[in-house]
Amino acid sequence: MQAGKTYYFDKDITVNDGDTLLMQSGVTLIAVGDGTKDKAPQITVHGTFISLGTKEKPNYITVQNAATYHTEANSAKYDNVFKGSWGGILASPAPVTTAKPNPKGGDVIIKWTHIEFAGAASYGNDxxxxxxxxxxxxxxxxxxxxxFILEDSWVFGSADDGIRTVGGKISIMRNTFELCGKAGGECFNMKSGTVGDLAYNMLIGSATNALKASNSGATTIQCNVNMYNNTMTNCGFRQTKTGRGGSINYEQGARGLIYNNLISNCRFGLRVTTDADQVNIKYNNQYYYGSTSGILAQFLASDGVAKAQSADIKSATAKDKNPLFFSYNADQYDFTANPGPITASLMPAYITTVGTSNFGLQTGSPGRNKAKTDFTPMAAVKTTGNFGAIITPPGSDIGAYQTDGSGNQH
Incomplete structure (x- = not known):
C-alpha cells in the first residue's frame, strides 16, 4: 500500500503464507462495515504484515465514520466505540493442507499506526x-x-481485548491503549508461548486489566514477559466479575519481571495468583496512587499473593502522594460513588481517554528518579534493520514518560 494513499476494504484481506503486505507511511486503510454478520471484514495474516507509519506520517487502520465515533467518545457516548465495526487483525499460520503441509506464518510489525474500532462479533470466522x-x-x-512488534502506536476502542497473543516473540514499546473492552477484556492479554517485553505503554480506561499474563493455552514455551515503565490509570471498573480487573495480572504459570509501573486509580493493583510461577516473578518499584480508601485497600489484590516491596511508593491515605501529572487531575472523578463495576455510560471521557492530557511527571513528583534501572530487557524478537524493534531500556522515572524525553512519545 503506497505512501500517502487511502484504501478501502469491505471483504476480508488475506495475506497468504509466504507473502508480505506492507503499508508505507501515511497510509489510511478503511474498513467498510457496520459490525453485522456480513459487514465486518478482517485482515487475516498467514504471512507477514508490516505497517511502517512514522511520527510525521502515521498510518491509520480505521472505519468510515471514525471522526464521528471519536467525537462521541469525547462526549462519553460509547455505543459506536464498543460495537466493533470490523473484525480486526488475525495473525496465525495457515491451516495445514496436502498442498501446504508445513505453513510457517510470519511476523507482524506495526509502527506509528492508529488501529481503531475493531471487535465485530465472529460468525464462522476462525x-x-x-x-x-x-x-x-x-x-x-x-x-x-x-x-510481533508494536511500537509508538495507538489501539482505540475494542469490544473485548485490545490485543491477545497465544505464542510469539514480542516487543511492545511506547504505545497508547484507550477504551479496551466494553464490560470485559484487557488492553493486552498474553497467553502461553508469549515471550518478551512491554514497556513505556500508556494504558487508560480498560474494562479489566491493563496487562495480563497467563500460561494458559498449552504451548511448548512458558509465558515469560517483562512489564516495566508503563503508566496505567482508571482501569478495571467495567469488569462485572468479582475480584477481576485492574492493572497487572500474572496467573496460571506465567513469569517475568515487573518494575517501575505507575498504577493510578485502578480498581485493583498488582495481582499474582497462587498458580503463577512465583519463583520466577520479580517485582519492585511500583507506584500506587489512589483517590479513595477502597482503591488503597486493593493496591495488592486481596485474592493474590503479591506483597509490598522495599522500593514501592504507595498512597498512605486517600489522595496521598499525588503523582503530579503535568496536565491531568487524578482526583477529578468520584470513585467513592462509582467503585465498580460500572457501565461505560457512567465514565466520562477524561477517565477513559488520554485526550490532550500529559501524563508526564512534574518536578516534585514522588515517581521522579525512583525507578529500578539495573536490569536488562529480554529483547526476544529477532527481526533487525528497518523492520526491527527499537527497545527502550529501563528509565529512571517510574511510568511511561521520562524527564529526559525518552519513553512514550505521544
Missing part, C-alpha cells in the same frame, strides 16, 4: 479461535516462532 457471537480482538497473534 472457529478454532472464536465461538459464534464472540467479539473479535483488535489484534490476535499466534505464531510461537515469529515476531
Amino acid at each position: 472457529a478454532s479461535i472464536y465461538k459464534d457471537g464472540d467479539a473479535r480482538y483488535t489484534i490476535y497473534f499466534a505464531n510461537i516462532e515469529k515476531d
